[in-house]
Amino acid sequence: MTYLGQVYAIVWKDLLLELRTRERIAAMGAFAVLAGVLFNYSIDATIVRPQDIAAGLIWMTLVFGGLLGIGRTFYLEAQDGAFQGILTSPAPKDAIFLGKTAANFVLLYVVALLVVAVFTLFFGLHLGTSPALLALVLALGALGFVALGTLFSAVSSGTHMGETLLPILVFPLLVPMVIYGVSATSRLLVGRPVAEVAGNLRMLAAFAVLAVFAGAGLFRYVVEE
Amino acid sequence: MPSRPPPRVDLDLPVEASTVPALVTARRVEPAVLSARALTRRYGAVVAVDGIDLDLAAGDFLTIFGPNGAGKTSLLSLLGGRLKPSGGDVHVGGQRLDFGETSWRGRIGVLSHQSFLYGHLTVAENLRFFGRLFGLEDLDERVPERLEQVGLANRGDFLARQLSHGMRQRAALARALLHDPELVLLDEPYTGLDPHAAAVLRGVLSSLKDGARTVVMVTHNLTQGLELANRIAIQVRGRFTWTGERDDVDADAFEHFYHEVVESGRA
Numbered sequence: 001m002t003y004l005g006q007v008y009a010i011v012w013k014d015l016l017l018e019l020r021t022r023e024r025i026a027a028m029g030a031f032a033v034l035a036g037v038l039f040n041y042s043i044d045a046t047i048v049r050p051q052d053i054a055a056g057l058i059w060m061t062l063v064f065g066g067l068l069g070i071g072r073t074f075y076l077e078a079q080d081g082a083f084q085g086i087l088t089s090p091a092p093k094d095a096i097f098l099g100k101t102a103a104n105f106v107l108l109y110v111v112a113l114l115v116v117a118v119f120t121l122f123f124g125l126h127l128g129t130s131p132a133l134l135a136l137v138l139a140l141g142a143l144g145f146v147a148l149g150t151l152f153s154a155v156s157s158g159t160h161m162g163e164t165l166l167p168i169l170v171f172p173l174l175v176p177m178v179i180y181g182v183s184a185t186s187r188l189l190v191g192r193p194v195a196e197v198a199g200n201l202r203m204l205a206a207f208a209v210l211a212v213f214a215g216a217g218l219f220r221y222v223v224e225e
Numbered sequence: 226m227p228s229r230p231p232p233r234v235d236l237d238l239p240v241e242a243s244t245v246p247a248l249v250t251a252r253r254v255e256p257a258v259l260s261a262r263a264l265t266r267r268y269g270a271v272v273a274v275d276g277i278d279l280d281l282a283a284g285d286f287l288t289i290f291g292p293n294g295a296g297k298t299s300l301l302s303l304l305g306g307r308l309k310p311s312g313g314d315v316h317v318g319g320q321r322l323d324f325g326e327t328s329w330r331g332r333i334g335v336l337s338h339q340s341f342l343y344g345h346l347t348v349a350e351n352l353r354f355f356g357r358l359f360g361l362e363d364l365d366e367r368v369p370e371r372l373e374q375v376g377l378a379n380r381g382d383f384l385a386r387q388l389s390h391g392m393r394q395r396a397a398l399a400r401a402l403l404h405d406p407e408l409v410l411l412d413e414p415y416t417g418l419d420p421h422a423a424a425v426l427r428g429v430l431s432s433l434k435d436g437a438r439t440v441v442m443v444t445h446n447l448t449q450g451l452e453l454a455n456r457i458a459i460q461v462r463g464r465f466t467w468t469g470e471r472d473d474v475d476a477d478a479f480e481h482f483y484h485e486v487v488e489s490g491r492a
Binding site for chain 2: 002005006008009010012013016017020021076079080081082084085086087088089090091092224225
């Protein structure tokens, strides 16, 4: 119970801080909306059908926008040494990581839904016959993304390059997520049978589980001096 | 009131001829709440903490003085398990600081010149958050008690960033004491405080001398450092170049003595 209580405490604290500051959600949300507007004007709909490329644009918007927020995971922690306070507690490092990842997941998933809403609005998309499955695809992709993003945000925050380093570290690792996420989203948006995305879903789930476990195992080596 | 005799060293002698040893091993006390053996920390070629031995019993209040770069903060971080030693080990309450598990952290409270508080959370929210991390379940009673103890009973609903620096330090002390640690580590707790705020904090810190806790404080300020201590160490270049009892120290002569010890340690 203590372990789950410690994870919950981190989630509660991170979400409450975000609710009060709105720093990250505002940046990610604004990016999502602006990207949707710009993509809308950058595509000639008489040549390219929006549905054909929407999935890729949705995931790219999610990755770039998400990185704006995830990259600042440890920014508030650094103020007045607050994260040092957490490290002086008996909370296991993996519990700290899971808590921060869970809080980041909530934020990113809200942004993911916003991104889909924006593209639905500007591109006139139909969410296919399985919107719930689309929501699951986004959830699995977001989970893998935030697990890696949280881990590498801790790495980059300890360097003089800071947030600049984060995309260089994370983007190569996100390739599997983007491949399977875009593939599943494309198929769902054009109404292909659910069976066609089952493989992609399994790969996204495997990626997310691997990222969470790897992050939980490696986090202590990142934050311990 | 006659002044106490100067500490161990004839201040009229040149430093080279003084009895200041290169390294004084602290006395052994049983049972030791805090025990360190050959504690060493290197940053590349730089040795910040160089083979320090230390034993402190319940009720001991050790102040560590030293110039900038002496390794005081590194030593405190090692004693609190915030930093991994390059060599040697630390025991708190008989439990070795093992970085593979973290239960021993519940024995230690840390107060730094940084508050370790979240500015956008209220003082009470901060305490409840850290209380959950320490696995405490009686937070409804414990949080108001600690706020009362540090004189912030009516500031629990204030955001931490709305507090003055002095109040924030007291809130940070409430956080450090929330889990009733056996060992309290104070890293330059008076930094940035005006004289009044420092006096208020000193009053709160004096309550730590209850005979049950062990306290280690690092400071540059000789006057403040002597006020509460019963044991004193001077650290230079990562080593204790002098240790002694507070009662053996003449407060008026201590500054001169301190400079001599520092110079001899650098020689």
